Amino acid sequence: MSAASSVAIVGGGLAGLAAAVALGSADRAATLFEARPHLGGRATSYPLNTADDNSTTIDNCQHVLLRCCTNLIDFYRRLGVENRIRFHREFYWIEPGGRTSSMRRGLLPAPLHFTESFAKLRFLSLADKMSVATGLLAVKYEYGKRADLDSLSMLNWLREKKQTPGAIERFWRQILVSAINEDLEQMAAAHGLQVFYLGFLSKADSYEMGIPAVPLADLYSEESWSNYPSVRIEHRTTVKQLCFENGRVTGMMLGDESLRQAGAYILAVPFERVAALAPGLPLELSAFSHAPITGIHLWFDRPVTDLPHATLLDRTIQWMFNKHEGRHIQLVVSASRTLTEMPRADVIELALKELKEFFPRAAEANLERAHVVKEVRATFSAAPGLESKRPLNRTAIPNLFLAGDWTQSGWPATMEGAVRSGYLAAEAVLASFDSPRRFLRADVA
Numbered sequence: 001m002s003a004a005s006s007v008a009i010v011g012g013g014l015a016g017l018a019a020a021v022a023l024g025s026a027d028r029a030a031t032l033f034e035a036r037p038h039l040g041g042r043a044t045s046y047p048l049n050t051a052d053d054n055s056t057t058i059d060n061c062q063h064v065l066l067r068c069c070t071n072l073i074d075f076y077r078r079l080g081v082e083n084r085i086r087f088h089r090e091f092y093w094i095e096p097g098g099r100t101s102s103m104r105r106g107l108l109p110a111p112l113h114f115t116e117s118f119a120k121l122r123f124l125s126l127a128d129k130m131s132v133a134t135g136l137l138a139v140k141y142e143y144g145k146r147a148d149l150d151s152l153s154m155l156n157w158l159r160e161k162k163q164t165p166g167a168i169e170r171f172w173r174q175i176l177v178s179a180i181n182e183d184l185e186q187m188a189a190a191h192g193l194q195v196f197y198l199g200f201l202s203k204a205d206s207y208e209m210g211i212p213a214v215p216l217a218d219l220y221s222e223e224s225w226s227n228y229p230s231v232r233i234e235h236r237t238t239v240k241q242l243c244f245e246n247g248r249v250t251g252m253m254l255g256d257e258s259l260r261q262a263g264a265y266i267l268a269v270p271f272e273r274v275a276a277l278a279p280g281l282p283l284e285l286s287a288f289s290h291a292p293i294t295g296i297h298l299w300f301d302r303p304v305t306d307l308p309h310a311t312l313l314d315r316t317i318q319w320m321f322n323k324h325e326g327r328h329i330q331l332v333v334s335a336s337r338t339l340t341e342m343p344r345a346d347v348i349e350l351a352l353k354e355l356k357e358f359f360p361r362a363a364e365a366n367l368e369r370a371h372v373v374k375e376v377r378a379t380f381s382a383a384p385g386l387e388s389k390r391p392l393n394r395t396a397i398p399n400l401f402l403a404g405d406w407t408q409s410g411w412p413a414t415m416e417g418a419v420r421s422g423y424l425a426a427e428a429v430l431a432s433f434d435s436p437r438r439f440l441r442a443d444v445a
């Protein structure tokens with residue numbers, strides 16, 4: 001194929017990879033340029049010690065999905081790796097002191113599938129449970145119908161629904177801060193309702209939590225691309241700037257000063273990188289800000305838990321993931337602004353102290369190693385009012401397209417949102433070449 005009919009994709013995160021898979025599925029020649037040595041962007045893994053061939057590989061941070069992430073699952077299927085995602089039906093909630101409740105679907109059809117286990121949750125009082133039930137009913141009636149959900153904060157929506165403090169702190173906040181990576185005070189209600197509508201109410205299995213059984217980067221390995229011979233990937237290749245002439249992109253300058261040309265260009269980089277690559281593109285980038293995530297890896301000399309994962313109530317740490325036999329534990333704190341300035345040693349001390357409150361066996365175990373990953377720019381903050389500022393995948397330049405979790409994907413900053421944006425960008429590119437194709441799958445609703 002000639003350069004005029006080929007596509008250049010800048011960025012090998014999930015948005016760029018999804019665009020590449022879609023274009024490859026349409027047999028369109030595409031070259032993906034990724035600055036780093038590995039693919040996956042923020043959803044990747046890397047060796048802890050690059051100088052050591054036997055070094056432990058860790059994920060940038062634990063990444064999970066729900067079954068309602070229909071496009072992400074489709075992307076894994078197209079790469080032939082969907083069987084490397086293990087889905088879990090049971091959610092565990094632990095209170096300080098160790099009392100554990102679990103939630104799983106029962107025999108009733110959606111949206112009543114949690115009724116049985118919800119009634120048995122021990123960390124909510126009866127009044128909290130009644131409050132949550134009326135809140136969920138309101139989600140069902142208002143999601144997708146009420147016009148002001150993007151301008152309202154989730155906390156204000158919950159107050160409007162007269163939710164009890166227990167329901168807000170131990171149920172809504174516990175789930176949503178991790179799902180959206182933002183505090184309830186700073187999160188648009190539209191996103192909060194979406195999580196519960198799609199993940200908890202729409203289908204009985206849509207809440208099931210998928211956890212990759214392999215390091216994240218293995219999901220996008222070379223072998224996965226063998227089905228897409230029209231796609232080329234160039235690692236360690238930084239794009240410095242796009243070149244414009246007569247209202248079109250005419251090429252890209254790479255870090256080594258060489259010029260690359262294609263018929264269409266997809267910029268699949270985070271929002272803070274766009275202005276440097278395509279100055280003058282009319283985007284409302286100042287509306288975006290970041291929300292951080294902190295991951296803490298702890299390696300013990302013996303197992304401290306048998307649970308595969310759990311959400312931890314009333315403390316800084318929100319989630320525990322059992323990475324290996326209860327000895328390698330990963331803890332996650334979303335919207336972790338209180339930890340970003342804290343010295344790493346203090347973060348580890350805090351994590352250990354809290355872990356012992358939930359898992360008494362941690363008090364007897366010896367910590368062999370610890371590693372803290374602070375992602376200050378983990379996601380964009382899903383603030384009220386932002387939705388209308390997220391750009392579409394088409395731009396004012398006819399052969400320039402955008403992808404990335406921050407574009408108008410219909411989802412917050414998640415792997416599903418990134419894949420959706422990549423599919424949408426590929427659809428727009430193919431339509432511009434007069435060979436339209438559909439890749440985006442509908443939400444489960």
Ligand SMILES: Cc1cc2nc3c(=O)[nH]c(=O)nc-3n(C[C@H](O)[C@H](O)[C@H](O)COP(=O)(O)OP(=O)(O)OC[C@H]3O[C@@H](n4cnc5c(N)ncnc54)[C@H](O)[C@@H]3O)c2cc1C
Nearest residue numbers: 011013014015035041042061063064239404405414415418
């Ligand atoms: C710690 C953490 C935990 C998370 N947990 C979850 C989770 O559990 N579930 C979930 O769904 N989501 C989670 N997310 C969010 C999810 O990872 C992101 O929304 C998604 O991966 C974003 O993909 P993207 O392709 O839009 O951007 P990115 O992943 O940022 O990809 C952009 C790529 O562009 C490359 N690039 C940038 N500039 C250039 C250039 N000039 N030339 C060439 N390449 C360039 C970068 O190297 C990068 O690979 C988490 C994110 C973080 C950081």
